[in-house]
Amino acid sequence: MVLFETIAVAFGMFSAVPLPQPRWNEKNMRYAMCAFPLIGVVIGLVWAAWAWVCGSFGLPVLLRAAGLCLVPVLLTGGIHLDGYADTCDALASCADPAKKQAILADPHCGAFAVIRLCSYFVATVGLCGAIEPTPAACLCMGLCFTLERALSGLAVTSFPLAKNTGLAHTFATTADRDRVRLVLTVLCVLLCALLVLSGGGLAVLAGLLVFWNYHRTAVRQFGGLSGDLAGWFVQRAELWMLAALTAGQWIGRWTL
Numbered sequence: 001m002v003l004f005e006t007i008a009v010a011f012g013m014f015s016a017v018p019l020p021q022p023r024w025n026e027k028n029m030r031y032a033m034c035a036f037p038l039i040g041v042v043i044g045l046v047w048a049a050w051a052w053v054c055g056s057f058g059l060p061v062l063l064r065a066a067g068l069c070l071v072p073v074l075l076t077g078g079i080h081l082d083g084y085a086d087t088c089d090a091l092a093s094c095a096d097p098a099k100k101q102a103i104l105a106d107p108h109c110g111a112f113a114v115i116r117l118c119s120y121f122v123a124t125v126g127l128c129g130a131i132e133p134t135p136a137a138c139l140c141m142g143l144c145f146t147l148e149r150a151l152s153g154l155a156v157t158s159f160p161l162a163k164n165t166g167l168a169h170t171f172a173t174t175a176d177r178d179r180v181r182l183v184l185t186v187l188c189v190l191l192c193a194l195l196v197l198s199g200g201g202l203a204v205l206a207g208l209l210v211f212w213n214y215h216r217t218a219v220r221q222f223g224g225l226s227g228d229l230a231g232w233f234v235q236r237a238e239l240w241m242l243a244a245l246t247a248g249q250w251i252g253r254w255t256l
Helices: 002-014 032-057 061-076 079-093 097-105 112-132 135-156 167-174 177-197 201-222 228-253
Strands: none
Touching: 002 032, 002 079, 002 167, 002 177, 032 061, 032 135, 032 177, 061 079, 061 112, 061 167, 079 097, 079 112, 079 201, 079 228, 097 201, 112 228, 135 167, 135 177, 135 201, 135 228, 167 228
């Protein structure tokens, strides 16, 4: 019972997939971050299904690309994009960490957020149109969706926090940190190995570089991790790993 409640908490917070929601408590939130990568599995399956539908019915490449771009947005409800936009505004301010935190808390959307979001969607649609959705590529992308969430959960339980409030703080403080870190670390290693074996070595490199930059940015520019920064990381990891998979196909067809 607690297992299903834990999964429901993760999906209720980080996805738009309709699941019955239990009342959040210490038991069902303790390992919620371990269930977070399951959302990536669902996104990967739907992503591959849309690619298959487009291939089977000969739908236009642009329509396929638009659908592949929107699958993660629709299944997550855009929760990570919200953090991405807020963080882009804060980073563009070139202000001190305290001011950046204030910008993150501001509900208004600034010009830089709009610019970065438009650029993000253009880049994603372009990459989704450029990548050849072979079974191997779809498998790799599904692993990427899962890996980025495993890394995000690992960060929430490992990185210093910027403040003592917010969703990141709630999930970090209610988690059994040692066990969650152990589970997610093992999962990250397994996912990286599977990606390399499936021809997604470049995606692993891209994801780890984005993760390293995530820690560096969170600590140096914001004084620690927050929920908005977590969303910023997920979106950037998704984009750069997709770019790496696409590059892998173009550099050498044998990789995928």
